[in-house]
Amino acid sequence: xxxxxxxxxxxxxxxxxxxxxxxDRLVRNAKIIAYFRxxxxxxxxxxxxxxLIPADALEIPMEYPVTTEIPLDDPRYNEVLSQFYEDSCAIxxxxxxxGHDIVVLCEGDPxxxxxxxxxxxxxxxxxxxxxxxxxxxxxxxxTATNQxxxxxxxxxxxxxxxxxxxxxxxxxxxxxxxVVMKIGTNFPKVRQALxxxxxxxxxxMVQYATMPDQKVTKLSEFExxxxxxxxxxxxxxxxxxx
Amino acid sequence: xxxxxxxxxxxxxxxxxxxxxxxDRLVRNAKIIAYFRxxxxxxxxxxxxxxLIPADALEIPMEYPVTTEIPLDDPRYNEVLSQFYEDSCAIxxxxxxxGHDIVVLCEGDPxxxxxxxxxxxxxxxxxxxxxxxxxxxxxxxxTATNQxxxxxxxxxxxxxxxxxxxxxxxxxxxxxxxVVMKIGTNFPKVRQALxxxxxxxxxxMVQYATMPDQKVTKLSEFExxxxxxxxxxxxxxxxxxx
Numbered sequence: 444x445x446x447x448x449x450x451x452x453x454x455x456x457x458x459x460x461x462x463x464x465x466x467d468r469l470v471r472n473a474k475i476i477a478y479f480r481x482x483x484x485x486x487x488x489x490x491x492x493x494x495l496i497p498a499d500a501l502e503i504p505m506e507y508p509v510t511t512e513i514p515l516d517d518p519r520y521n522e523v524l525s526q527f528y529e530d531s532c533a534i535x536x537x538x539x540x541x542g543h544d545i546v547v548l549c550e551g552d553p554x555x556x557x558x559x560x561x562x563x564x565x566x567x568x569x570x571x572x573x574x575x576x577x578x579x580x581x582x583x584x585x586t587a588t589n590q591x592x593x594x595x596x597x598x599x600x601x602x603x604x605x606x607x608x609x610x611x612x613x614x615x616x617x618x619x620x621x622v623v624m625k626i627g628t629n630f631p632k633v634r635q636a637l638x639x640x641x642x643x644x645x646x647x648m649v650q651y652a653t654m655p656d657q658k659v660t661k662l663s664e665f666e667x668x669x670x671x672x673x674x675x676x677x678x679x680x681x682x683x684x685x
Numbered sequence: 686x687x688x689x690x691x692x693x694x695x696x697x698x699x700x701x702x703x704x705x706x707x708x709d710r711l712v713r714n715a716k717i718i719a720y721f722r723x724x725x726x727x728x729x730x731x732x733x734x735x736x737l738i739p740a741d742a743l744e745i746p747m748e749y750p751v752t753t754e755i756p757l758d759d760p761r762y763n764e765v766l767s768q769f770y771e772d773s774c775a776i777x778x779x780x781x782x783x784g785h786d787i788v789v790l791c792e793g794d795p796x797x798x799x800x801x802x803x804x805x806x807x808x809x810x811x812x813x814x815x816x817x818x819x820x821x822x823x824x825x826x827x828t829a830t831n832q833x834x835x836x837x838x839x840x841x842x843x844x845x846x847x848x849x850x851x852x853x854x855x856x857x858x859x860x861x862x863x864v865v866m867k868i869g870t871n872f873p874k875v876r877q878a879l880x881x882x883x884x885x886x887x888x889x890m891v892q893y894a895t896m897p898d899q900k901v902t903k904l905s906e907f908e909x910x911x912x913x914x915x916x917x918x919x920x921x922x923x924x925x926x927x
Contacts, residue, residue, distance in 0.1 A: 455705070458707075460706050461817075461818065462706055463697070463702065464706060464709050465700075520927070552824050552828075554824075554827050554828055554832070555827075555834055556835050560833040560836065561926065561927060574831070575703075575828075576820050576825055578820055579824065582794050582797065582819070582821065585797075586794075586818040589809075589816070591797075591806075596847050596848050599842070600841070600843075601835075601840065603840075605837075605838050606840075618842075653818075684802070684806070685766035685769075
């Protein structure tokens with residue numbers, strides 16, 4: 444009996460119709476499906492893939508022990524998460540060793556700031572791990588603005604809202620096109636950095652890109668300090684265009 | 686009678702199995718299909734979508750008058766290309782005005798350094814133009830390396846090989862993760878910039894990502910000065926990983 448394969452299947456930006464043909468087929472035919480979620484929630488990946496998941500599939504929810512309760516710079520954050528990923532892999536290993544394949548549902552593109560990477564790095568030495576790329580959340584966001592993100596020689600910089608304000612401002616000042624992700628509670632800091640980099644008036648905010656409750660607004664027309672986790676800010680490049 | 690809709694359909698990174706379900710359906714049901722290509726060639730987009738294109742679809746090849754024959758900084762380059770896009774739109778308009786929908790095949794993601802943008806900007810005032818996002822060539826490339834491109838707070842910078850060497854070097858020095866596209870004849874310059882930025886030993890070269898002749902090598906193990914147009918260089922981020 445051979446051991447099973449792990450498929451890290453990117454679900455893309457948030458619309459089930461935008462999964463790749465390969466991802467769609469893998470999910471529809473899966474016998475074991477694993478996914479991350481916050482404890483007590485259905486989970487965004489699970490919800491997105493819902494129409495495709497076979498009724499008789501074995502589901503393995505992997506529930507984050509912490510998300511925002513411990514600050515990122517607290518050493519316990521890494522310790523707790525590391526143990527969580529080890530424990531999750533231990534569960535997957537029992538199924539793989541029994542010869543079963545596992546489809547892991549991944550929001551966005553698995554190798555682009557994805558949680559699946561932490562399983563991949565722990566399992567790749569012992570198992571065949573196949574990654575199915577997907578449409579990134581940022582592609583979904585710039586498409587939602589109905590404007591190209593980059594032209595000609597434009598430089599694109601992708602920043603996480605978790606960076607400190609000085610770094611955000613400096614990098615924003617030196618790019619042609621910009622994407623900011625992981626915004627959530629970092630929103631006031633990101634907005635101030637955009638102001639300081641003179642990009643505030645060109646910035647667009649996309650909430651829930653390609654999802655049913657998608658909302659696209661110019662940042663300058665948005666009021667308030669609270670935005671959902673699924674918020675991406677984009678500033679379009681202005682490069683060469685014949 | 687209503688006018689037709691233009692669908693800018695992203696074909697993704699190069700594998701027909703990685704089209705989105707929506708893109709796959711649009712191409713399979715298309716009555717009119719347009720695509721760019723170099724004169725005298727079948728065209729990469731047309732070749733990639735070949736298994737999906739209905740036998741009775743009307744095909745509209747749009748053939749570039751120049752690609753590399755005129756330097757980018759020659760004013761004639763923009764003039765010739767601008768006229769070409771106008772002429773292409775004139776042909777599409779006759780079909781749209783007659784009430785027919787058109788599927789335009791787009792390599793990669795249409796709004797990410799894509800040629801479709803030049804049709805979109807010219808047609809959007811008069812017609813309904815829908816863009817279907819896709820897996821970017823760079824996603825295909827980093828997936829091919831079997832390593833995540835970005836972790837934690839990593840900053841990702843995307844550079845075109847057409848930039849001057851000093852700009853390339855400076856931007857390479859100040860990023861965590863890197864993607865370089867539009868390499869082709871710019872390869873020796875890009876390679877020198879990677880050396881000067883101390884990224885040469887960490888760089889991977891992916892030729893024909895997700896295509897049948899995909900080739901993944903460490904840059905330091907590649908010999909020669911010639912690489913195909915479909916070459917992407919990636920340097921993986923080293924960020925936080927529990």
